[in-house]
Amino acid sequence: MWRGVEAMKALLARFARDTSGSIAIMWGLSAIVVIGMVGAAIDYSRAVNVKEVMAQELDGAVLAGARYLSSSTDTDKTKTQIVDTFSQTTAQALGETATYELTADDVSIDETAGTISVTAKGAVQTAFMKILGIDTMPIEVTSQASFSDKYLEIALVLDLTGSMDGSDGNGSTRIASLKSAATTLINTLMPDETSDRIRISIIPYSEGVSLSSSMASLVTNGYSTNCVTERTGAQQYTDASYTSEYIGNGSNLTMYYQGYQRYSKEKLAEYYSNYGKSYGSCPSSNILPLTSTKSTLLTKINNLSAKGGTAGQVGIVWGWYTLSPKWNELWPTDSEAVSYDNDKTLKYVIIMTDGEFNAIFDKTDVSRQSCSGWGWNRTCTTTTDTYWYENYNEYSTASADRAKAVCSAMKNSSANQGSGITIYSVYFNPESNATAQATMENCASSSNKFTYASSGQALSETFAKYAREIQKLYLSK
Template identity: 35%
Template sequence: MATAQRLIGSTFQRLRGLAARLGSDRRGNVVMMFAFAMPLLLMLTFGGIDINRITTVKARMQDALDAAALAAARSTYTEPADLKRVALVALNANLRNSDVEPLQDSDFTIALTNDQIVVADLRVRVKTLVANIVLPPYGKLLDDTVPLSAHSEVNRSSKDIEVALVLDITGSMTTAKLKSLKDAAKELVDIVVQDQQSPYYSKMSIVPYSMGVNLGSAYATTARGTPTAATSITNITWYTGSVQTVTAATKATPTAITTSANHGFAVGDKVAFWNVSGMTGLNGVVYTVGSVPSSKTFTLKNAANNTNIDSRNWSSLNTSSSTPYVAKCARTDCKPTVTSANHGLLAAGGTVYLSGIGGMTNLNSKGFQTTNLTSNTFLLETVGSQTYTGGGSAYCGHYGCQWRVFVSAAGSLQWLANSTCVSERTGAEAYSDASPTVAKVSFSYPASNNGCPASTILPLSSSKTDLKSLISSLSAGGSTAGQIGAAWGWYSVSPNFAAMWGSSAPAAYNTRKTLKAVILMTDGEFNTPYSSGVIAKDAGIGSGNDSDHINQNATNGDSFTQSERLCAAMKAQGVIVYTVGFQVASEGNAADLMKTCATSPAYAYLPTSTSDLSEAFQAIGRDITRLRISR
């Protein structure tokens, strides 16, 4: 034991001596100092490598969080769980193969504020590569992992949004095509119209169109005015003396007529027949009394009194199915004189529509040309018949009246009723969005086989229920007046129509505060221009029959040219125009119009299938609600 202690003590003394000698020896000091400093230098070098890695990961992490927040903001979700589910897809995709430790549920939070800002926070840990190496006597510079955090905010919308969805519901929209349109339109509603309407609102109008746009009675009156009302008829006269019952008529030259009583006619008198069966050639024609063989018989000549009437090839008079009548005309032309105070018909070439007349029922529900007007009377361009017993209404037949009576492109006289649809505006404001108090839009008189669509326009609304309900109710029919649809898409977002729309009034034009967009959709050629409220003679194929077209060319020209000018005008006001040509030929007028009308070629879509249509509407919706990262 004592020997061991002596050995230890001897060894300790020798080491103390060695240390003393080394301390007093100045040779090799640099090497020794470097040896002591080298661990610290290694730690700084290794730490720099990790710090550079951490900085790179931090930047990638921020980019990934921004992308995740943007993805969540573009969705329609509002609840944190839903937003998080959407955001994690983008976040994990962008953090793949990074040096970030696996995320825990608490590492990532995301929420939507009342100001419609998506706020996202991310906390991760990054494993160090070399800076955690232990270097005695200094230890290590960093921990095994380093915590990092990132924050991102995205404005779901930084502007108010007003979107007009203009939908083609014409006859070419088959059941399948219309269903595809309805589905795609409803998807668009969900994308554009947000549940939260404060501090920024998002509204949409629906403008269904075919041969026109149905405004409904209240809006139609404001937009195109009140149609001229009917005036009351107080008398209609056309014959003198008494009405005679016809009992026989010869098939001979000249034709001889027998009456049941003394007729009292004289040679040269003008007479007219009605209610004749069999020998129907007698009805509605002016005849001259040629001779009077007896008090109950007379023969017939033509109205000019120069030719006997030859009825040998006519059918025989049939008195068993109806009672025929004849009377002497008060005028040589046998025209009825109608008394209706302040009727307001045009002084020359006026037209009228009659209804509700007692006795002279053959005049009811018909249009007539008129002549020889005074302020209280007018002549009907027809041969008189029957006996007036009272009542009746006279509707003026020119533009702006309840009924439109006109010469058709087929050359016949036609009469059509006013509707709650409207046609193009004409004149100096044809291609502006001037208020209807400045310039009215035009009346529309549709034919029964090309009627005003049942679905009415829905002005700007934030109610998804109302918007989708209207879309669901759409039915197809009629021709394609796309220019009228385009106009009302614009008018529905125009501040100049604010007074008309009331609580659905659009905001003022201000592109910094409000995004206004019109989406014009069609499945074919625009073919329905107008003249004086009636489809024009030069309308395109598929716009109805010539008998329902007015014998005048379109006031504003063809529908394509009108649409192009309207699109140009609304774009000049800062309105963004998207176009969707569903299954239209890639080359042709419709496709060209879609490209011309759109704000740019990127805003024009030509989907060919149901899925393409859905994708087009979704792309438009995303573009309208495109978002920007605020911080």
């Protein structure tokens, strides 16, 4: 191309030197102008294309930086990341078509406003305008993105019931798809191994939730050494500390089954003492309280396994407990939730189930009388013991009703500076279930925060969407 241009310039020069006729001279001068104008249009078109590519790559780099700042407070690393991302992607897109430059000094981060502003400069070498003495055309592009300056506490309430070993609609199991989807969510929210802004808890649930032996004993007043459930009474639908009202025992349960009374309440104590656990089943994975370490979260997700029935209300209320400052005395110091009125911290719960809720827990007081002696010497002593029992009923709405009550209480709590905890929910199953879907939709903070995922792919897309929404990223210019 350049040889052609040089040849054209030589030809036009000869025209200019030719004095054999005024018409030739005029044509030669006009030709220079005409060729220059046509060439300028071509060069300008090339410059516009290059500018569009640079603008697109700069937008992508700035969004990547905003995403990083939503989980970190390291502004210097963010600037470096934006520069590196822009340089790499632009080089791939343009090759040697243009020169361009972006340094950390061109990146402005306003932490108060929560914005990133970037200006990148470049130049396109001209092909035709060199005739007119113009060797390059300058290019300047700008981009601005908003990032969340908030701190996040997120509880993942995940269904680990036996049905999660069923098909996900994409040739895999639901439990495998859940692991993949949850991994995607965590990687999206936490690009680095640790996060300055985000902490996540994981609450695996089936017919109850599992805690360490010491924690389980503490919250159940010595009843349980692992499996815990819900509570009854005035604090059933609150996040009041376990010191106000203890939590139900999930270990060594006897059960009401399928809507009829397998054992009378009066016999529960006897059966409990003589035979121990009947049907109750808790997850093999303990609750993971709030943590900012990505590898800890991913290891927990990878080790999940499915078994047991579905006491969804138990998982949901324990998700609340991990976000409540009223429960801080139970958790390690690094897992303590911030106060509800902290204007820099937002609290979220993400609930996932693959079926209807079908198990609730209640307690009964059983009186026993023990006597000794005969006749006038006979003495009797009455003692009253409290026993927890499970009511498993696939045809009852009791579990769903309790779940809705817990969700309502969370949404109307004093969290998030009085606006309540924000709840996202998803019903995940290739087979539609109106009751399960209605429960999840009722729990969500709004209709657009509920999703029916009919396949494993849809679940991954849903979790990724929720992660992006929580980050609150968008291009503002």
